[in-house]
Amino acid sequence: MTILQFVLWSILKVIVVTVVLLMGVAYTVLLERKLVGRIQNRWGPSRVGPFGLLQPLVDGAKNFLKEDIIPGTVYRPLYLLAPILSLGCAMISISVVPFGSPDIAKDGFRFFQIADVNIGLLVILGITSVGVYGIALAGWSSNNKYSLLGSLRSSAQLISYELALGLSLVGVVLRAGTLNLREIVESQARHGILSWNLFGGLQFIGFFIYLMAAYAETNRAPFDLPEAESELTAGYHTEYSSMKFAMFFMAEYANMITVGCVATLLFLGGWTSPLGDLIGPFQSTFANVVFPIFWFVLKVFSFLFLYVWVRGTLPRFRYDQLMNFGWRFLLPLAILNVIGTSLWFAFKQ
Numbered sequence: 339m340t341i342l343q344f345v346l347w348s349i350l351k352v353i354v355v356t357v358v359l360l361m362g363v364a365y366t367v368l369l370e371r372k373l374v375g376r377i378q379n380r381w382g383p384s385r386v387g388p389f390g391l392l393q394p395l396v397d398g399a400k401n402f403l404k405e406d407i408i409p410g411t412v413y414r415p416l417y418l419l420a421p422i423l424s425l426g427c428a429m430i431s432i433s434v435v436p437f438g439s440p441d442i443a444k445d446g447f448r449f450f451q452i453a454d455v456n457i458g459l460l461v462i463l464g465i466t467s468v469g470v471y472g473i474a475l476a477g478w479s480s481n482n483k484y485s486l487l488g489s490l491r492s493s494a495q496l497i498s499y500e501l502a503l504g505l506s507l508v509g510v511v512l513r514a515g516t517l518n519l520r521e522i523v524e525s526q527a528r529h530g531i532l533s534w535n536l537f538g539g540l541q542f543i544g545f546f547i548y549l550m551a552a553y554a555e556t557n558r559a560p561f562d563l564p565e566a567e568s569e570l571t572a573g574y575h576t577e578y579s580s581m582k583f584a585m586f587f588m589a590e591y592a593n594m595i596t597v598g599c600v601a602t603l604l605f606l607g608g609w610t611s612p613l614g615d616l617i618g619p620f621q622s623t624f625a626n627v628v629f630p631i632f633w634f635v636l637k638v639f640s641f642l643f644l645y646v647w648v649r650g651t652l653p654r655f656r657y658d659q660l661m662n663f664g665w666r667f668l669l670p671l672a673i674l675n676v677i678g679t680s681l682w683f684a685f686k687q
Contacts (some may be wrong), residue, residue, distance in 0.1 A: 364394035377650035401584035416479035421585035424472030428592035480577040486571030492564035498664035503551035505672035509679035523608030530614025599642035
């Protein structure tokens with residue numbers, strides 16, 4: 339493969355993944371509205387297009403065409419930078435996620451991953467940690483007490499739950515012996531569901547910790563304290579309107595998809611089949627392309643479904659409950675999980 343071909347294929351991958359991610363964000367919003375509607379015994383969006391399928395396009399156009407109001411008391415440079423930073427970090431992290439079989443490659447160029455990085459897991463954790471700066475800057479630059487309180491809550495929440503989230507992944511890294519996401523998936527591929535870290539790797543405690551910390555990291559119910567509308571109007575994006583508000587909204591759902599992708603890769607076997615080697619290797623290229631993507635999308639969809647189910651079921655925590663849960667329960671449990679996994683590997687050898 340020539341350098342020109344490599345560049346053109348890379349640009350095409352970036353465009354396709356970006357478009358798919360944005361469409362995924364739009365229809366995750368629709369999925370949430372429909373599922374919460376059913377949970378609350380109502381229909382949800384059903385007017386625009388068949389079964390309401392065109393509702394995300396109308397909502398996007400509405401946000402784009404709305405008047406862009408900038409209050410006179412804000413600090414404009416950071417006020418404008420904040421939504422760009424939040425959405426940018428949310429979208430960059432997807433670049434190291436492998437979402438299909440690595441066997442579909444040409445001259446070492448993999449078609450189903452933008453960048454195969456040896457420390458892909460650390461890259462995702464680093465980028466998502468920077469994303470909170472967008473929320474912090476939005477709250478401070480808005481010159482609004484509700485916005486500032488929301489951004490301070492988000493910063494404290496991120497610091498509290500980032501520790502537990504990082505420690506919950508140590509057991510997976512110990513079992514795989516690598517930080518490369520593709521190699522972590524391949525270490526779970528042989529015996530199907532029995533090889534997944536969630537079951538065969540005995541990381542169900544790590545998965546539970548990751549799940550709880552992920553809800554808090556993405557500011558989702560029951561951890562949505564930074565934008566608690568009953569207390570803070572709209573939290574850190576109170577003073578935002580039009581497309582800048584939509585960018586924060588898109589960043590939240592893009593982070594949800596990224597969290598679902600990481601959970602799929604680390605605990606649920608990634609693109610591999612739950613049946614493992616029971617079904618022999620596919621003979622056709624079409625099957626080798628389609629089935630891994632199908633399994634990957636199905637697992638991410640299941641994770642997003644769980645996100646929405648929890649939102650429609652559980653009430654919001656009080657702030658002291660949120661902090662106690664993170665520091666007094668999740669963090670000690672994550673440390674015990676690391677110690678237990680280390681001892682298990684030590685005695686196993």
